[in-house]
Amino acid sequence: MKIRIKFSKNDSVKFLGHLDIMRFFQRAFVRAGVKMLYSEGFNPHQKMSFAQPLGVGITSTGEYLDADVVDGQDLTEIKENLDKACQGGFDILSVKELPLGVPNAMSAVKYASYSADFNDNILPDLNGFMAQECILTNKKTKSGVKEIDIKPLIYKCELNGNTLHFIVSAGSENNIKPDLLLENLMSFLGLQYSRDMVKITRRDLLGDNFIPLSDL
Amino acid sequence: MDRKNALNDKILLSVEKPARYTGGEINSVMKDKDKVDIRFAMCFPDVYEIGMSHLGLQIIYTLLNNRDDIWCERVFSVWPDLHNIMKADNIPLFALESQDPIKDFDFLGITLQYEMAYTNVLQVLDLAGIPFNASDRTDADPIVIGGGPCAYNPEPLADFFDMFYIGEGETVYYALMDLYKEHKKSGGSKMDFLIAASQIPGIYVPMLYEVSYKEDGTIGSFRPKAEYADTVPETIIKQVVSDMSFEMYPENPVVPYVQATQDRAVLEIQRGCIRGCRFCQAGYIYRPFRTRSLEALKKYAEKIIANTGYEEISLSSLSSSDCPFLGDLLDFLIKEFHENKVNVSLPSLRIDEFSLDIMSKVQDVKKSSLTFAPEAGTQRMRNVINKGITEEDIMDGSEKAFLGGWNKVKLYFMLGLPGETEEDIKGIADVAENIAELYYDTVPKEQRMGKVAITISTSFFIPKPFTPFQWEPMYKPEVYLEKAALLNETVKSKLNKKSIKYNWHDAKTSVIEGLLAKGDRRICEVISKVYEKGGFYDAWTEHFDYDRWLEACDEAGVDMDFFVYRRRSLDEILPWDFINIGVTKKFMLKEYDNSLKEIVTPNCAEKCSGCGAGCFGGGICIENKN
Numbered sequence: 158m159k160i161r162i163k164f165s166k167n168d169s170v171k172f173l174g175h176l177d178i179m180r181f182f183q184r185a186f187v188r189a190g191v192k193m194l195y196s197e198g199f200n201p202h203q204k205m206s207f208a209q210p211l212g213v214g215i216t217s218t219g220e221y222l223d224a225d226v227v228d229g230q231d232l233t234e235i236k237e238n239l240d241k242a243c244q245g246g247f248d249i250l251s252v253k254e255l256p257l258g259v260p261n262a263m264s265a266v267k268y269a270s271y272s273a274d275f276n277d278n279i280l281p282d283l284n285g286f287m288a289q290e291c292i293l294t295n296k297k298t299k300s301g302v303k304e305i306d307i308k309p310l311i312y313k314c315e316l317n318g319n320t321l322h323f324i325v326s327a328g329s330e331n332n333i334k335p336d337l338l339l340e341n342l343m344s345f346l347g348l349q350y351s352r353d354m355v356k357i358t359r360r361d362l363l364g365d366n367f368i369p370l371s372d373l
Numbered sequence: 374m375d376r377k378n379a380l381n382d383k384i385l386l387s388v389e390k391p392a393r394y395t396g397g398e399i400n401s402v403m404k405d406k407d408k409v410d411i412r413f414a415m416c417f418p419d420v421y422e423i424g425m426s427h428l429g430l431q432i433i434y435t436l437l438n439n440r441d442d443i444w445c446e447r448v449f450s451v452w453p454d455l456h457n458i459m460k461a462d463n464i465p466l467f468a469l470e471s472q473d474p475i476k477d478f479d480f481l482g483i484t485l486q487y488e489m490a491y492t493n494v495l496q497v498l499d500l501a502g503i504p505f506n507a508s509d510r511t512d513a514d515p516i517v518i519g520g521g522p523c524a525y526n527p528e529p530l531a532d533f534f535d536m537f538y539i540g541e542g543e544t545v546y547y548a549l550m551d552l553y554k555e556h557k558k559s560g561g562s563k564m565d566f567l568i569a570a571s572q573i574p575g576i577y578v579p580m581l582y583e584v585s586y587k588e589d590g591t592i593g594s595f596r597p598k599a600e601y602a603d604t605v606p607e608t609i610i611k612q613v614v615s616d617m618s619f620e621m622y623p624e625n626p627v628v629p630y631v632q633a634t635q636d637r638a639v640l641e642i643q644r645g646c647i648r649g650c651r652f653c654q655a656g657y658i659y660r661p662f663r664t665r666s667l668e669a670l671k672k673y674a675e676k677i678i679a680n681t682g683y684e685e686i687s688l689s690s691l692s693s694s695d696c697p698f699l700g701d702l703l704d705f706l707i708k709e710f711h712e713n714k715v716n717v718s719l720p721s722l723r724i725d726e727f728s729l730d731i732m733s734k735v736q737d738v739k740k741s742s743l744t745f746a747p748e749a750g751t752q753r754m755r756n757v758i759n760k761g762i763t764e765e766d767i768m769d770g771s772e773k774a775f776l777g778g779w780n781k782v783k784l785y786f787m788l789g790l791p792g793e794t795e796e797d798i799k800g801i802a803d804v805a806e807n808i809a810e811l812y813y814d815t816v817p818k819e820q821r822m823g824k825v826a827i828t829i830s831t832s833f834f835i836p837k838p839f840t841p842f843q844w845e846p847m848y849k850p851e852v853y854l855e856k857a858a859l860l861n862e863t864v865k866s867k868l869n870k871k872s873i874k875y876n877w878h879d880a881k882t883s884v885i886e887g888l889l890a891k892g893d894r895r896i897c898e899v900i901s902k903v904y905e906k907g908g909f910y911d912a913w914t915e916h917f918d919y920d921r922w923l924e925a926c927d928e929a930g931v932d933m934d935f936f937v938y939r940r941r942s943l944d945e946i947l948p949w950d951f952i953n954i955g956v957t958k959k960f961m962l963k964e965y966d967n968s969l970k971e972i973v974t975p976n977c978a979e980k981c982s983g984c985g986a987g988c989f990g991g992g993i994c995i996e997n998k999n
Contacts, residue, residue: 169376170630172391177630184628184682187713188399201714214386242682244399353383 158228159255160235161262163371166217166359170246175210181246182222189238192227208262208362208370209269209327212334214352219270219361220247221262221370223255251371262370268312268363269327271335274356275319279348286345287314294341307333307341312367314338327362335359379467379474380455388455392630393421396447396469399628400680402434403470404444410554413437413445413480414468414515418493419912424449425627426635428689429484429521433542435623443550446470447627448481450493451500453910459500466500475501479553481515483534485523488889489882489912491530494519495904498533505901507535507580512563516553525611525658526838526949529889529896531579535567539952540575540612541644543620548573571605575612577952581605584894590935592893592946610953611658615991617644617665624676628683637685637718638677642670642702646691647977647993649984650748651759651968652787654837655691657956660984661992662977667698671705678715685716693719695978742781742826743774750800754790756971759964764804771808775815781826782808788856788877789834791845791968798856802863802873805829809869829864829875831857833883837890838949839956841964844941847887850880881919885911887937888926893948896936898929957985 166178173181183203186193195201208221226235232252240249259265286292291306310326310333321342325333335357336350343350364373376397378385385391406412415433417424424430430447437445446468451459459466465474475481481501483494495505498517504510507517519530520538527537538546549570556566571578581601585593597605614620626638645662646655674686686706693699706717747767749755755762771782786801805827812825833853836845848856857877864875889896902925903911910916926933941947943962950958960983967974974982977993987994 169395169397170392172385172395173630174392177392177632180632181630183684184399187678187682187684188680192712195714213391214382242399246397351383352386353381356382 163250165248171216185242189242194225215357217359223262265364266328270324270360273321379472400625402438409444410442412478414478416448416483418490421449425629425633428639431623431626478515484521492909496909528948529892531894532897537577544612577609617663622673625680638683641689643690651841660986661994663992687718744783746785754797783828786831787834788831799863805873806867809872827873832878835887846940853880899925955986960984
């Protein structure tokens with residue numbers, strides 16, 4: 158059966174890169190005694206896929222991975238054992254069986270919701286940032302730097318105290334990294350952006366109609 | 374619960390692989406620092422990924438943390454990017470688990486695995502804020518203790534360490550810790566503790582000894598200082614585990630988040646080696662040859678995989694083929710780990726006992742090439758170095774391999790061995806050429822998977838303490854390069870030259886390694902001068918600067934001709950003579966003589982040659998007598 162695991166990436170492991178996390182879960186499944194399905198061939202490996210890589214230094218309360226496991230295992234047990242095997246770096250938030258035909262996490266991702274906690278009260282208001290006609294940004298792509306308008310890719314951008322909440326486009330098309338938005342916003346406000354002035358958390362990954370991947 | 378970090382996010386986001394420094398890995402041990410009596414920082418003086426690949430570190434970590442009164446944490450060299458930040462911002466070096474400064478610890482243990490890491494030892498002390506010289510430290514500084522294979526000649530580092538541990542960590546660490554606790558309780562001074570510790574077998578406290586030199590620069594005397602002559606031993610006896618099966622094993626090794634260089638579970642099947650290759654220090658210092666029991670190994674393997682989730686387990690030893698139950702162990706592991714698809718890998722197989730059966734069991738090997746280490750190109754030279762294999766063994770092994778479907782062969786040799794002639798050098802190319810020809814003779818055209826690919830790698834021979842070649846000189850770098858050039862030319866003249874690739878090591882690093890390996894206390898100044906000039910990570914080619922070393926030698930008045938390029942006289946006092954490894958100097962002399970006569974000495978399994986390691990009362994020395 159296919160299962161979808163929702164997990165958090167806590168502060169203590171926020172500096173791990175995507176490859177480190179993949180390797181970590183591969184071993185966590187074995188420590189947790191989860192019976193996995195393996196690919197065929199000379200170099201068999203576990204069948205699992207992550208929804209969307211997360212940048213180094215960013216925590217999350219809504220990461221997803223899909224895995225193929227041997228049928229008949231108890232989902233509650235998997236959740237508990239896997240959570241124990243993660244020793245606090247990641248919390249396993251839910252484990253659900255994926256019905257046949259549901260697209261995998263990677264292709265289901267359409268949006269990501271983030272919060273950015275600023276250290277000080279450096280953003281008194283957004284000063285009409287979202288009222289601009291367009292928000293032109295230089296985005297690095299495989300073929301070089303391209304100027305794009307990211308305004309249509311921002312679905313929410315609100316300031317609440319020192320915390321900015323925003324939902325942006327994510328997934329294989331039009332993925333907007335949180336830094337891209339924050340850098341643009343700061344420059345609009347005439348401020349210099351640096352990563353250490355803000356704690357970024359990915360709140361969740363969302364599919365069509367802004368439904369969290371765990372509820373699809 | 375959130376972990377604290379010694380470094381702030383700004384720094385961590387600006388350095389390469391920040392997870393090297395944040396700890397919290399699976400199976401890392403957290404304790405309450407207020408509830409332990411001793412805080413021990415265990416250091417591997419190289420980058421995290423290298424240090425975390427080392428089994429010895431995991432053994433000491435487990436050993437010490439098994440006790441409730443000790444908290445052992447880990448510390449590694451920081452990479453140059455972070456080094457510069459820590460220097461600029463005055464951030465003290467910290468341990469990974471608690472993220473507390475090393476300076477607050479009771480002990481800083483540093484494992485010495487290779488000589489080129491010596492400058493990193495000073496980097497660790499520097500960043501920790503601990504004075505380089507033990508004599509400049511106060512009672513508030515941690516006690517700096519060194520161990521590992523390089524501690525068998527501790528003299529080039531003598532100034533920097535409060536003590537060295539000569540032998541295997543499992544043996545007397547608890548006694549040392551108990552003694553320290555007693556002293557802490559009774560409020561004794563550090564000096565009192567060091568003097569008391571020097572009486573524990575295997576513990577060497579360099580500052581309690583004095584060395585005098587003759588006019589020609591050789592050692593005149595080496596002995597305890599007069600005021601300690603009654604209490605401090607004249608020789609230090611290596612400590613060994615007598616029966617491996619009953620000792621502890623790290624069944625819960627720390628699993629790094631960042632990919633380690635050796636990213637797999639390690640199962641140490643045996644210690645020591647029966648072979649006695651005359652260039653190999655490990656072959657002598659780890660005697661006697663001891664094997665863990667099959668039952669214990671099976672249990673360890675199951676537990677390690679369950680506790681780590683590793684997808685590969687590697688058997689570790691100096692020569693796996695000498696393990697009496699290797700086939701049974703492999704059968705068990707392959708069956709046991711079938712479900713979880715755990716790969717079993719097996720380095721250090723000998724060509725003479727090359728068994729296709731065993732090799733084909735080991736799945737991983739199928740994908741890679743076969744590695745043979747004939748070490749020398751002619752039978753004459755292989756007899757000189759006591760590498761008891763023949764050209765026939767090499768050819769038989771290769772033939773079986775070719776018939777089994779392999780077509781890539783890696784060959785390891787040494788250049789600059791004692792008494793080497795041009796013929797010996799050219800012989801290396803002959804071995805490769807003969808193997809190439811054998812491939813085309815053995816494998817019919819329609820079964821060939823492309824061309825045969827043979828890679829020759831040569832390192833330059835470095836005489837090491839506690840080997841029969843310890844008196845031997847080295848050649849100058851330009852001579853080594855001439856030797857490599859001759860071999861390269863010879864390879865190029867062969868019919869199958871297109872199937873043979875040749876790589877050689879850096880000659881300049883080799884002679885500096887020779888200096889550090891065979892030096893005495895006068896080398897300490899060279900190492901500290903190199904560090905002052907900005908040199909560390911010398912084990913990394915891109916950071917090694919030969920001229921910096923030569924400059925430092927000049928300034929310290931250390932003559933490479935004397936320490937490296939000189940044949941030492943058989944009756945001079947060698948800097949490491951005060952250490953007793955069981956194998957006697959008399960035996961080394963006999964072996965040296967045998968090498969000159971090109972006589973092969975039988976291995977320990979065939980016949981006991983009376984090397985002296987029998988004094989430890991264990992391993993093959995005893996089994997063979999029963």
